[in-house]
Structure formats: C-alpha cells, structure tokens
Amino acid sequence: MRYKAGLETRDRILDATRRLIAEAGLEGTTIKAICDRAEVLPGSFYNLFDSKEQAIVTVVREAIEAVDPDPEHLGKDTLAALVEAYIVFITEQSDLAGVYIAIAVSGTRNNPDLRERFLRHHERRVTRFAAAIEREHPEIEAGARSRRAETLVSALNGIALHRVLDPRFDAAAHSRALLNGALIPL
Amino acid sequence: MRYKAGLETRDRILDATRRLIAEAGLEGTTIKAICDRAEVLPGSFYNLFDSKEQAIVTVVREAIEAVDPDPEHLGKDTLAALVEAYIVFITEQSDLAGVYIAIAVSGTRNNPDLRERFLRHHERRVTRFAAAIEREHPEIEAGARSRRAETLVSALNGIALHRVLDPRFDAAAHSRALLNGALIPL
DNA sequence: TTCAAATTAGAGTCATCACTCAAATATCGA
DNA sequence: TCGATATTTGAGTGATGACTCTAATTTGAA
Structure with missing residues (x-):
C-alpha cells in the first residue's frame, strides 16, 4: 500500500x-x-x-471514535453539548451509527476483542457524561452522578437503536426530551 | 408431529x-x-x-409476546406496572431478552417480514404506554403523550440492550430511574 | 398384536463462505 | 526509460452453510 x-x-x-x-x-x-x-x-x-475481520475492525474503530468527537474538548463540555454531539452522530453519520449499533449487539457476542473494546468505550463515555453532570450539578454525590450518566448513555443508545430501525424516528427530539428529564412530569 | x-x-x-x-x-x-x-x-x-427460518421466527414471536405480557390487562395497567413488567422480562427471561434485542438489530435488516412484525409490535407497545400516561396525567395533550411514551419505550430498550451486553448492569434501577424522570434534576 | 404413519438416522447435494496463488499489469523513484 | 515493487486478475481451495433423501426404527390406535 x-x-x-x-x-x-x-x-x-x-x-x-x-x-x-x-x-x-x-x-x-x-x-x-x-x-x-x-x-x-x-x-x-x-x-x-489480512482478513475480513481486519476490515470490519477498522470500520468499527471509526464508529466508536465518531461517537465521542472532539477529545481535546474533554473536561469542558456541557451535558447538552454531549447530547447534541450524539444527535449529530446519529443523524448525520447514520452509516457509522448503524455500524455502532450492529456491533454493540452482534459483534460483542462472539468476539471478545470487540466486546472489551466496546465496554471500555462505554465506560469512558459514562465518565465523560458524569463529569459534565458534576460541573453543572456539583451537589449530586459521585455515586448518583455516575448512575445518572449511565442511565442517560444507555437510554440514548436506545434512541439510536430505534433510529437505525426507523429512519423517520425523530432521534433529536427524543434525545433532548431525555436530557430535559421531561419524560414524565414529576 | x-x-x-x-x-x-x-x-x-x-x-x-x-x-x-x-x-x-x-x-x-x-x-x-x-x-x-x-x-x-x-x-x-x-x-x-420447514426451514431454519421457521424455527427462528417461532422463537422471535415468543420473545415479542413476552415483552408485553398479560394482554387482557390492557387498558388498566399503570406506567409503573408496565416498566416493572419489562424489568422482569429483561432480568428473568434473559434468553428471550437476548433474542428480542438481537432481532431488533440484526433481524430486521434483511428480513422485511421480521422488520414489519417488530415495528408493529413497537407501535402497540407505545400505544399501551401512552394509554397509561393518559390515565395518570390526563392534562398532557395527546401528541406530547405519545411522544413521551415513545421516548420511554426506546430508552428502556437501550437499558435492555446494555443489560444484554453486560449482565452485571443493574437494569431494574436504571429503568426505574427513567420512569421517575430522575435522570437530571430540573 | 399389527401396521400405517411418525420419527430418526446419517450420508449426500449444491451453494457459498473466507481465503490463496501464480501470472499479468500498473506504478513511480532513480 | 528502466526495473523493482505494488497492485490487479480471476480461477481455485477446503470448510461449512442450509437442506434432501432413503432406509431403519419407533409409536400408538384399532
């Protein structure tokens, strides 16, 4: 080459x-x-x-990296910015989003390498969200903080999943609804 | 037979x-x-x-039906009950939950039949959630109601997805957190 | 107990899978 | 322009995929 x-x-x-x-x-x-x-x-x-696997892993790496863009901004982003970035990823890089979801489900079952890579990525992602929560709501204790971050990240993945199934699904609106906690009135 | x-x-x-x-x-x-x-x-x-397909579709049908149990209770359940039922499905029927998520992602891409079946099921599910919201919060207008139901159902699927990837994931707690809108303080 | 029908055994078919290889061709630095 | 090396060609490999077929065995109603 x-x-x-x-x-x-x-x-x-x-x-x-x-x-x-x-x-x-x-x-x-x-x-x-x-x-x-x-x-x-x-x-x-x-x-x-070298193999089919190699091409796939290359693309998967692309997808995982695209989920968390702008790494030098790490430690400064707001929750809203993180959610907006994910919305952009889902809607404007829908091929990569499709790869991301496909790998999350099928790829991690038989391929321990991909599985570990994905779980590490997920952890980093939760940490980044938790840090944003801390900045905006320092009153929340650390445990609750990361639990909330994890709920939010998983829920956002659910939005991405459905958007992959149904391109008409308004991923942006639903993601923002999640962020605003406007799911059910308290 | x-x-x-x-x-x-x-x-x-x-x-x-x-x-x-x-x-x-x-x-x-x-x-x-x-x-x-x-x-x-x-x-x-x-x-x-008749075919491998037939065995798979039989199992998929099982999974889809297990997601929405107790159909005769339809029209009476509370939101909390619906969420609790999904928690039971995710944690106590984890094989079927694995099937459900696998099909949601991989199965619907090449198999239009499965795809349609899944989307129809999703719609029924959103309707059932929306009806529960209506009963508990009649002040919310119909559009917002079904939008919220859809956000919640998709987010719950995200929880299920992550639980399939990581059995240690506390799907019950995260699902309840979603329900309570306790994601981010308002 | 009998026997037609259901079930099981297990070798075999054909297509497609990931992957290889030797020969032909294209590229580009010197 | 030359020539070492990268790239492309395309037929071919063995393994495995879904699925079939015939013969042997088991079942249970009459």
Missing part, C-alpha cells in the same frame, strides 16, 4: 464495508458483497487486508 | 434455538449448532420444521 491506487482501493473497500454493515448487519457483510460493492476482486482485498 | 416424541424434540430444538440466538446472535445460529445442542440430527430437524 505505497501507491496512490492502493490507498484509493483501500478507501473504497472501507466505504463498502461501512455501508454494508449499516445496511445488512454483520451477517450480510461477506467478502463477495464487499468486493462487489467496492468494485474490487478478492485478490485485491487480500492484498490490502 | 403427532406423537409425544415429536413434540419433545420440537421443544428441545426451540430451546436450543432460543439459547443460541441469545448467546451467539443470529450469525452463530446454524442448523448444525442447533442440532448439536438439541441432540438431534438434521433429518429430525427438517422433519419438524
């Missing part, structure tokens, strides 16, 4: 892989399907990737 | 299928895996089921 052609082919393959996982899930993501969509022959695929 | 032996074999196959989907997802649910676990040979499987 030292020539321009190789890099372009690699991009096409990753593109195809990303879209396929989002559309058809891991089950439908076969070498043949990837190659057909990327307009590449299996030989070329294996010239650039 | 008229003799006792046939019915028992059928049960063993459905049992194996249910546990396999929960553990390994749709991807890992092969005829061989089902037959090994059920201690049955392929010939017996195909004597009782």
Whole structure:
C-alpha cells in the first residue's frame, strides 16, 4: 500500500464495508458483497487486508471514535453539548451509527476483542457524561452522578437503536426530551 | 408431529434455538449448532420444521409476546406496572431478552417480514404506554403523550440492550430511574 | 398384536463462505 | 526509460452453510 491506487482501493473497500454493515448487519457483510460493492476482486482485498475481520475492525474503530468527537474538548463540555454531539452522530453519520449499533449487539457476542473494546468505550463515555453532570450539578454525590450518566448513555443508545430501525424516528427530539428529564412530569 | 416424541424434540430444538440466538446472535445460529445442542440430527430437524427460518421466527414471536405480557390487562395497567413488567422480562427471561434485542438489530435488516412484525409490535407497545400516561396525567395533550411514551419505550430498550451486553448492569434501577424522570434534576 | 404413519438416522447435494496463488499489469523513484 | 515493487486478475481451495433423501426404527390406535 505505497501507491496512490492502493490507498484509493483501500478507501473504497472501507466505504463498502461501512455501508454494508449499516445496511445488512454483520451477517450480510461477506467478502463477495464487499468486493462487489467496492468494485474490487478478492485478490485485491487480500492484498490490502489480512482478513475480513481486519476490515470490519477498522470500520468499527471509526464508529466508536465518531461517537465521542472532539477529545481535546474533554473536561469542558456541557451535558447538552454531549447530547447534541450524539444527535449529530446519529443523524448525520447514520452509516457509522448503524455500524455502532450492529456491533454493540452482534459483534460483542462472539468476539471478545470487540466486546472489551466496546465496554471500555462505554465506560469512558459514562465518565465523560458524569463529569459534565458534576460541573453543572456539583451537589449530586459521585455515586448518583455516575448512575445518572449511565442511565442517560444507555437510554440514548436506545434512541439510536430505534433510529437505525426507523429512519423517520425523530432521534433529536427524543434525545433532548431525555436530557430535559421531561419524560414524565414529576 | 403427532406423537409425544415429536413434540419433545420440537421443544428441545426451540430451546436450543432460543439459547443460541441469545448467546451467539443470529450469525452463530446454524442448523448444525442447533442440532448439536438439541441432540438431534438434521433429518429430525427438517422433519419438524420447514426451514431454519421457521424455527427462528417461532422463537422471535415468543420473545415479542413476552415483552408485553398479560394482554387482557390492557387498558388498566399503570406506567409503573408496565416498566416493572419489562424489568422482569429483561432480568428473568434473559434468553428471550437476548433474542428480542438481537432481532431488533440484526433481524430486521434483511428480513422485511421480521422488520414489519417488530415495528408493529413497537407501535402497540407505545400505544399501551401512552394509554397509561393518559390515565395518570390526563392534562398532557395527546401528541406530547405519545411522544413521551415513545421516548420511554426506546430508552428502556437501550437499558435492555446494555443489560444484554453486560449482565452485571443493574437494569431494574436504571429503568426505574427513567420512569421517575430522575435522570437530571430540573 | 399389527401396521400405517411418525420419527430418526446419517450420508449426500449444491451453494457459498473466507481465503490463496501464480501470472499479468500498473506504478513511480532513480 | 528502466526495473523493482505494488497492485490487479480471476480461477481455485477446503470448510461449512442450509437442506434432501432413503432406509431403519419407533409409536400408538384399532
């Protein structure tokens, strides 16, 4: 992979892989399907990737990173900003969102590597949300703080899940509703 | 399937299928895996089921029905009761919960039949939640009511999703937190 | 007890899976 | 322009997928 052609082919393959996982899930993501969509022959695929797994993991890493953008802003973001960032991810990077959800469910069952990667990511994410809560509501004690963060992150994933199933689902409004605690009047 | 032996074999196959989907997802649910676990040979499987699909759909139907138990109670349940019922489903029927989540994500992508079935189920579920909200908070207008119901149902699915990934996740506490709107102080 | 029908056994079919390989071709630094 | 190396071609490998078929065995109603 030292020539321009190789890099372009690699991009096409990753593109195809990303879209396929989002559309058809891991089950439908076969070498043949990837190659057909990327307009590449299996030989070329294996010239650039060691295995199907490698291409998938590359795309999964992309997705996981896209969930938590702007890492240098870490430690400064507000809860609202974190939720808005997730909304952008869900709605404007829907392929990656599809990958994210597909992996959360199918990928982590048989692949301990992916599973650990995902759980670590989830933990970081909860920590980031908890830190935002702390900044805005220092009166809440640490335990309750991280519990609330975890509830919120999981609930947001539920929103993302449903948005993947039904593109008409208004993920933005539902995410903001969650944030505002406006679910049920107290 | 008229003799006792046939019915028992059928049960063993459905049992194996249910546990396999929960553990390994749709991807890992092969005829061989089902037959090994059920201690049955392929010939017996195909004597009782027309296809692998049929066994899977049977189990999926079970899962979808288990999410909304006690249908005759419909129109009388409280929001809290609905949430508690889902908690029971997630924690005490974790195999079916695993099937439910696996299908929500992977199953609906390539199988329009499953997809439609799932979306119809989701709609019924949202309606049931919205009716409970109406009973307890008649002051909320219809639109807001069903929007809130939809937020809650999706968020609960997020809780279920995470519980499937991590059995230590305290799904009950997080579900109740959602219900109480105690996510973030207003 | 008999026997038609249900069930099971288990080898076999065909398609598709991930992946390989040797030969042909394209690329680009020197 | 040359030539070492990257890239592409495309047929081919063995393993495994869903599913079939025939013969043997078991079942239970009459």
